[in-house]
Amino acid sequence: MTTPLEPIADIGGAAQPLLDVKGLTKHFPIGGGLFAEKKIVRAVDDVSFQVGKGETVGIVGESGCGKSTTARLLMHLMERNSGEILFDGQLVGATFSLRELRRGMQMVFQDSYASLNPRLTIEDSIAFGPKVHGISDKAARELARDLLTKVGLRPEVFANRYPHEVSGGQRQRVNIARALALKPRLVILDEAVSALDKSVEAQVLNLLTDLKRDLGLTYLFISHDLNVVRYISDRVLVMYLGQVVELGPVDAVYDGPAHPYTRALLAAMPAMDPDERTMTPPISGDPPNPIDPPSGCRFHTRCPFAEEVCSKVVPALSPVDESGHLAACHQVIPGSGHSRAPVLEAA
Amino acid sequence: MTAASDAALQAAPVHKARGYWATVGRRLLRDKVAVVCGFILLLIVLAAIFAPFLHLADPYQGSMIRRLRPIGTPGYPLGTDELGRDMLSRLVYGGRLSLLIGILPVILAFCIGTSLGLVAGYAGGKVNTAIMRTVDVFYAFPSVLLAIAISGVLGAGIVNSIVSLTVVFIPQITRVAESVTTSVRNLDFVDAARASGAGPLTIMRVHMLGNVLGPIFVYATGLISVSMILAAGLSFLGLGTKPPEPEWGLMLNTLRTAIYVNPGVAALPGVMIFAVSICFNMLSDGLRSAMDIRN
Numbered sequence: 001m002t003t004p005l006e007p008i009a010d011i012g013g014a015a016q017p018l019l020d021v022k023g024l025t026k027h028f029p030i031g032g033g034l035f036a037e038k039k040i041v042r043a044v045d046d047v048s049f050q051v052g053k054g055e056t057v058g059i060v061g062e063s064g065c066g067k068s069t070t071a072r073l074l075m076h077l078m079e080r081n082s083g084e085i086l087f088d089g090q091l092v093g094a095t096f097s098l099r100e101l102r103r104g105m106q107m108v109f110q111d112s113y114a115s116l117n118p119r120l121t122i123e124d125s126i127a128f129g130p131k132v133h134g135i136s137d138k139a140a141r142e143l144a145r146d147l148l149t150k151v152g153l154r155p156e157v158f159a160n161r162y163p164h165e166v167s168g169g170q171r172q173r174v175n176i177a178r179a180l181a182l183k184p185r186l187v188i189l190d191e192a193v194s195a196l197d198k199s200v201e202a203q204v205l206n207l208l209t210d211l212k213r214d215l216g217l218t219y220l221f222i223s224h225d226l227n228v229v230r231y232i233s234d235r236v237l238v239m240y241l242g243q244v245v246e247l248g249p250v251d252a253v254y255d256g257p258a259h260p261y262t263r264a265l266l267a268a269m270p271a272m273d274p275d276e277r278t279m280t281p282p283i284s285g286d287p288p289n290p291i292d293p294p295s296g297c298r299f300h301t302r303c304p305f306a307e308e309v310c311s312k313v314v315p316a317l318s319p320v321d322e323s324g325h326l327a328a329c330h331q332v333i334p335g336s337g338h339s340r341a342p343v344l345e346a347a
Numbered sequence: 348m349t350a351a352s353d354a355a356l357q358a359a360p361v362h363k364a365r366g367y368w369a370t371v372g373r374r375l376l377r378d379k380v381a382v383v384c385g386f387i388l389l390l391i392v393l394a395a396i397f398a399p400f401l402h403l404a405d406p407y408q409g410s411m412i413r414r415l416r417p418i419g420t421p422g423y424p425l426g427t428d429e430l431g432r433d434m435l436s437r438l439v440y441g442g443r444l445s446l447l448i449g450i451l452p453v454i455l456a457f458c459i460g461t462s463l464g465l466v467a468g469y470a471g472g473k474v475n476t477a478i479m480r481t482v483d484v485f486y487a488f489p490s491v492l493l494a495i496a497i498s499g500v501l502g503a504g505i506v507n508s509i510v511s512l513t514v515v516f517i518p519q520i521t522r523v524a525e526s527v528t529t530s531v532r533n534l535d536f537v538d539a540a541r542a543s544g545a546g547p548l549t550i551m552r553v554h555m556l557g558n559v560l561g562p563i564f565v566y567a568t569g570l571i572s573v574s575m576i577l578a579a580g581l582s583f584l585g586l587g588t589k590p591p592e593p594e595w596g597l598m599l600n601t602l603r604t605a606i607y608v609n610p611g612v613a614a615l616p617g618v619m620i621f622a623v624s625i626c627f628n629m630l631s632d633g634l635r636s637a638m639d640i641r642n
Contacts (some may be wrong), residue, residue: 075542102544114533119557125536128553129543168349175539182543 024083058233110191169200248325381633395442405431449575456516464524569632572624
């Protein structure tokens with residue numbers, strides 16, 4: 001019997017962020033035929049953020065803003081153009097292998113069916129990862145059955161089924177079990193509950209909350225569903241056209257959004273009270289083409305408060321208050337030149 | 348899925364794990380056409396293998412006075428050919444070479460083509476371009492012409508026709524394998540496998556092979572009939588088997604002059620080629636639907 005898989009060790013202690021992303025950038029070249037001019041899609045452009053140990057960070061934004069690309073870059077499923085990804089203070093390289101990183105960081109994909117091999121039974125799919133890392137077949141199967149119980153599926157019923165023989169919610173539970181099989185410390189959930197109907201979504205969200213508490217996990221929760229993100233996250237990160245526009249504690253961002261894009265996004269949430277229905281569109285038009293993003297602040301083409309400075313100067317992420325709430329808007333940068341910006345205190 | 352049916356699923360009787368290929372076999376047995384075709388093929392193959400034990404007439408023993416007897420002549424159930432040799436015996440013995448030339452090139456091409464296509468499809472990028480463009484060069488020629496050209500260069504003979512047919516089929520199988528692999532490669536479960544830290548060889552073995560083999564296998568079974576017809580064509584042109592060796596294509600060639608004298612006998616080798624081709628096609632069709640896991 002081989003030794004069971006141990007979770008990889010905590011290195012930096014509680015104070016060190018589990019994930020530290022600095023200047024992450026991914027550009028996709030498109031076209032570039034013999035005569036066509038080569039163009040570049042700036043899918044993820046200079047994204048920096050940190051995820052603390054035991055925290056749940058949500059990433060929101062409309063489709064095409066680079067959320068999923070960010071997830072794939074973090075998992076090293078895709079080569080990044082530049083930027084650093086530090087996992088518990090370590091960069092993948094000589095002393096910290098990609099294999100080790102993948103022990104520590106796992107991902108749950110959106111499409112529960114496409115992310116399971118249709119030719120493998122559920123047990124085989126879950127046991128695959130541990131076997132790759134040197135666990136014996138028998139021990140890996142035991143682990144798989146154990147995990148099935150943990151995600152609320154009876155192993156004697158489900159272990160030998162094929163993915164097409166179970167429902168969508170059950171498949172996503174299997175995907176969660178598969179991600180947990182390597183005992184990761186960070187789980188990236190890329191739209192993991194978005195394809196499920198509401199009642200099943202709630203069950204899976206509760207399962208995720210329970211698992212986090214029981215296993216001491218850290219989540220990076222990517223979704224376009226603002227309600228779900230508010231429910232599950234401690235901090236939230238808002239992305240627009242491949243960039244972070246706002247970042248902060250979830251209540252601070254939801255109750256006092258500082259960036260006009262976040263405000264528009266929150267205003268677009270359907271109200272529970274029919275008397276407070278959203279009557280006027282908070283934002284109009286499609287996001288600009290990421291091939292040729294607008295100059296300065298990328299949101300200035302759709303922003304109701306856009307002024308001259310917005311099309312010229314790129315706003316840096318700046319503190320809104322003392323709580324760690326940051327926004328990339330000239331309106332919060334003292335002395336930025338925007339008429340609504342706070343006045344720069346005399347030095 | 349509602350809570351009620353969820354509960355029903357949970358309470359469902361315990362599933363016994365059944366191997367994938369066992370379920371495919373079970374589904375194939377329910378397909379009547381495929382079963383009949385498989386039975387006919389089995390009969391022909393067994394007859395060819397055990398020909399020496401069937402107490403048939405000598406397939407090489409000719410007789411000038413008993414040439415081109417019609418079907419049903421006493422002592423010669425399927426008549427005699429242009430040299431007075433027993434047709435039944437020659438057809439049974441001919442099956443040995445014809446089936447060998449029909450099946451062996453496809454098996455060889457299946458192994459080589461699948462490996463090439465799998466590597467090209469999984470690696471993508473420059474590796475893919477290198478392999479696929481090389482394959483395209485072969486694709487530029489019609490398969491009959493290519494087979495004739497290669498056989499012509501290598502010289503007549505059974506081994507050479509097997510080699511030339513293998514070369515003809517490799518590009519076709521590679522192309523199918525590459526396109527299937529590419530489509531599977533982009534599915535999330537391959538990314539999930541990569542994310543679990545598995546190397547490319549493990550991923551190809553565990554996650555790719557099972558999902559790509561089916562369509563390639565079905566395509567390859569369809570090629571067996573093409574291979575037999577091409578091999579018959581090569582023999583017909585004198586590039587394959589040499590007389591007096593019994594082989595269906597060659598027999599069709601030598602008997603064609605007798606088509607006005609005794610059309611029934613002259614058509615027999617063609618009937619055999621036709622029957623085997625149709626059976627392989629039907630069988631591969633049945634296999635295709637049996638391999639669909641959602642049935």
